[in-house]
Amino acid sequence: MNAVQNGSVIKRRDLLALIGTIAGSSAMYHAMTSLGFASESAYKGPLKLTGDPKGASVLILGAGLAGMTAALELRKAGYKVQILEFNSRPGGRNWTIRGGDSIVELGGFKQKCEFEQGLYINPGPWRIPYHHRALLDYCRRLNVTLEPFIQLNHNAYLHATRAFGGTPQRIRSIKADFQGQVSELLAKVTQQGKLDESVSKEDQEILLQSLRAWGALDRDYKYSANLLSSEFRGYARDPGGGLSANPLPSEPIALSDILRSRLWRYLQAFARYNFQTTMFQPVGGMDMIGKAFAREVGDLIRYNAKVTQIRQNGSGVTVSYVDTVNPSAVQQATADWCICTIPLSILSQLPVDVGAPMKNAIDALPYAGSVKIGLQFKRRFWEEDEAIYGGISYTDLPIRQIAYPNYGFNRSGRGILLGAYLFEGANSYEFTAMTPAERVASAVEFGSKIHPQYKREFETGVAVAWHRVPFTLGCSGEWSDAGRAQHYRNLCQIDGRIVLAGEHASDLPAWQEGALLSALDAIARLHERVVKT
Amino acid sequence: MKWATTSAVTALTLLSATAAIGQDGTAGRRTFSDGYRFVEMTGEELFANVCQGCHMPDASGASGAGNYPSLAANKNLESGGYPVFLVVNGRRGMPAFGDMMTDGQVAAVVNYLRTHFGNDYQDAVSARDVQDARR
Numbered sequence: 001m002n003a004v005q006n007g008s009v010i011k012r013r014d015l016l017a018l019i020g021t022i023a024g025s026s027a028m029y030h031a032m033t034s035l036g037f038a039s040e041s042a043y044k045g046p047l048k049l050t051g052d053p054k055g056a057s058v059l060i061l062g063a064g065l066a067g068m069t070a071a072l073e074l075r076k077a078g079y080k081v082q083i084l085e086f087n088s089r090p091g092g093r094n095w096t097i098r099g100g101d102s103i104v105e106l107g108g109f110k111q112k113c114e115f116e117q118g119l120y121i122n123p124g125p126w127r128i129p130y131h132h133r134a135l136l137d138y139c140r141r142l143n144v145t146l147e148p149f150i151q152l153n154h155n156a157y158l159h160a161t162r163a164f165g166g167t168p169q170r171i172r173s174i175k176a177d178f179q180g181q182v183s184e185l186l187a188k189v190t191q192q193g194k195l196d197e198s199v200s201k202e203d204q205e206i207l208l209q210s211l212r213a214w215g216a217l218d219r220d221y222k223y224s225a226n227l228l229s230s231e232f233r234g235y236a237r238d239p240g241g242g243l244s245a246n247p248l249p250s251e252p253i254a255l256s257d258i259l260r261s262r263l264w265r266y267l268q269a270f271a272r273y274n275f276q277t278t279m280f281q282p283v284g285g286m287d288m289i290g291k292a293f294a295r296e297v298g299d300l301i302r303y304n305a306k307v308t309q310i311r312q313n314g315s316g317v318t319v320s321y322v323d324t325v326n327p328s329a330v331q332q333a334t335a336d337w338c339i340c341t342i343p344l345s346i347l348s349q350l351p352v353d354v355g356a357p358m359k360n361a362i363d364a365l366p367y368a369g370s371v372k373i374g375l376q377f378k379r380r381f382w383e384e385d386e387a388i389y390g391g392i393s394y395t396d397l398p399i400r401q402i403a404y405p406n407y408g409f410n411r412s413g414r415g416i417l418l419g420a421y422l423f424e425g426a427n428s429y430e431f432t433a434m435t436p437a438e439r440v441a442s443a444v445e446f447g448s449k450i451h452p453q454y455k456r457e458f459e460t461g462v463a464v465a466w467h468r469v470p471f472t473l474g475c476s477g478e479w480s481d482a483g484r485a486q487h488y489r490n491l492c493q494i495d496g497r498i499v500l501a502g503e504h505a506s507d508l509p510a511w512q513e514g515a516l517l518s519a520l521d522a523i524a525r526l527h528e529r530v531v532k533t
Numbered sequence: 534m535k536w537a538t539t540s541a542v543t544a545l546t547l548l549s550a551t552a553a554i555g556q557d558g559t560a561g562r563r564t565f566s567d568g569y570r571f572v573e574m575t576g577e578e579l580f581a582n583v584c585q586g587c588h589m590p591d592a593s594g595a596s597g598a599g600n601y602p603s604l605a606a607n608k609n610l611e612s613g614g615y616p617v618f619l620v621v622n623g624r625r626g627m628p629a630f631g632d633m634m635t636d637g638q639v640a641a642v643v644n645y646l647r648t649h650f651g652n653d654y655q656d657a658v659s660a661r662d663v664q665d666a667r668r
Binding site for chain 2: 086106107306307342343344345346348349350363365366367368369396398425426427429430432433434438442465467468469470471472473474478
């Protein structure tokens with residue numbers, strides 16, 4: 001939360017987070033002047049913890065990205081570190097499901113993933129924005145190979161059940177036609193002199209030129225069916241060779257039809273800062289990041305440890321836990337300090353020795369509902385039949401999105417689609433309330449409205465509903481503005497010997513970057529306190 | 534590619550439909566809302582499409598790193614105001630559903646819960662009670 005140093009516009013939320021934290025954490029970051037960090041990132045380069053921790057010990061709860069980041073940096077700084085982790089694997093929500101994996105969700109519903117070897121689905125985080133500098137830096141330092149994540153594919157679909165007879169439309173066409181016809185309208189009112197009060201005559205001339213170029217308008221500033229607009233929206237017949245070389249223009253969709261279809265609302269999904277190109281994914285699955293961290297700190301992790309109580313006094317922290325495989329005996333771990341990354345949906349249920357302000361903050365945060373469904377098909381029909389290579393189609397059907405794999409392009413054989421991605425809203429709860437088999441069947445049913453090949457080609461699927469995931473009981477902290485204003489700073493303060501970290505203790509909820517920045521901020525403040533005492 | 538009235542009719546039929554799914558026999562038909570808010574109206578339907586996601590089809594709750602409390606034969610349901618408040622405002626990890634359900638829907642699901650799963654509280658809550666619970 002060092003936005004103040006950038007001197008640019010500061011959001012209200014940032015301001016709240018800043019008050020009282022400026023002196024501590026920001027001073028701890030190593031100056032990286034030569035890199036000239038852009039103003040968008042709160043990350044200031046690798047953390048440098050100077051000063052002797054004098055043998056201090058830290059107990060970290062949770063081996064997700066926040067916990068493992070803290071472990072890696074604190075051990076390097078000279079701390080004695082141990083981690084307790086509920087799962088039998090590292091990574092937490094940094095998770096990839098592959099063929100052979102078994103998933104048991106709350107309620108005992110069991111799935112065995114039968115995906116072909118080499119195919120996978122990321123049920124949690126699945127894309128990394130270019131401005132998530134901390135995560136990208138750790139990927140570089142830990143040798144995690146990245147590849148592009150295709151957020152915008154012009155040839156993917158926008159689909160509205162009640163428009164165009166239910167026929168999906170290419171993003172390319174909607175974007176070009178919307179842009180072209182809005183340009184035509186603006187050109188028209190410019191020529192009618194209706195902008196005279198706000199735009200100078202000279203600028204109006206330039207505006208008209210720009211609208212013609214930007215909107216693919218003809219000499220008369222009209223957007224119409226011709227080879228000019230087809231260069232943007234696609235052709236009725238593509239340019240070819242030999243005797244059939246000449247392209248044929250395609251027919252634009254009328255502005256009124258686009259407006260009423262509401263398909264325009266999906267265009268902003270590609271324009272937003274979080275989803276602008278370039279985005280990345282790790283080669284082989286998102287859990288390559290968690291595995292890379294575990295190569296560094298795996299020896300510190302005690303797996304299958306379910307925390308049941310967190311106590312502290314003036315001299316240290318004592319955490320009780322049970323082995324999930326053999327839960328009869330309560331065990332204890334002690335340390336001078338504790339960094340707790342347990343999701344608040346779970347932490348709020350545990351006896352924790354913290355003051356009322358932090359406890360109230362822990363109790364105040366609801367967790368978002370989210371569902372992802374992976375579907376394996378006999379062949380990559382979206383590529384073979386429809387020339388869709390990666391990217392995302394958006395729909396108003398309950399599945400909301402169909403995302404195409406950004407790996408293995410143009411191969412023959414099987415492929416996997418993300419057949420549904422729901423985040424909040426009624427449908428995410430309705431899908432959560434189903435059995436895994438019902439979710440998969442529903443995704444196939446709805447998806448076949450967009451890709452009729454679904455029913456013939458579908459083989460097997462897995463569905464993850466995050467409220468039923470035993471180690472999180474929800475997807476991510478769902479802060480309201482009011483809740484954040486009231487509780488966020490209290491949540492992030494060091495309370496005695498305990499400090500919290502994780503995406504819930506960040507202003508980037510549900511993003512891995514939030515988990516990392518939260519951990520870096522927490523350990524910088526903790527280290528400062530340790531060195532001073 | 535013109536927007537046609539006939540297709541709109543077809544589409545409406547699809548959207549309001551309940552998909553017939555359930556080869557594993559746990560539930561016959563599912564309802565899908567078409568916006569942020571729930572379209573399910575009866576308590577039984579709301580429970581089956583919302584609450585059971587966490588509290589499970591038999592309301593017995595679940596346990597992982599944390600717990601979803603059992604709502605079966607639950608003495609905390611004795612006073613109708615308590616579940617009404619929780620559904621409307623949420624608590625700890627439980628989301629608030631006040632913005633996603635009408636007063637009538639909240640009352641319906643609370644009344645269903647308080648008269649099923651081993652609960653037998655006959656003093657029904659009203660939509661007015663729910664309105665009062667909204668902060």
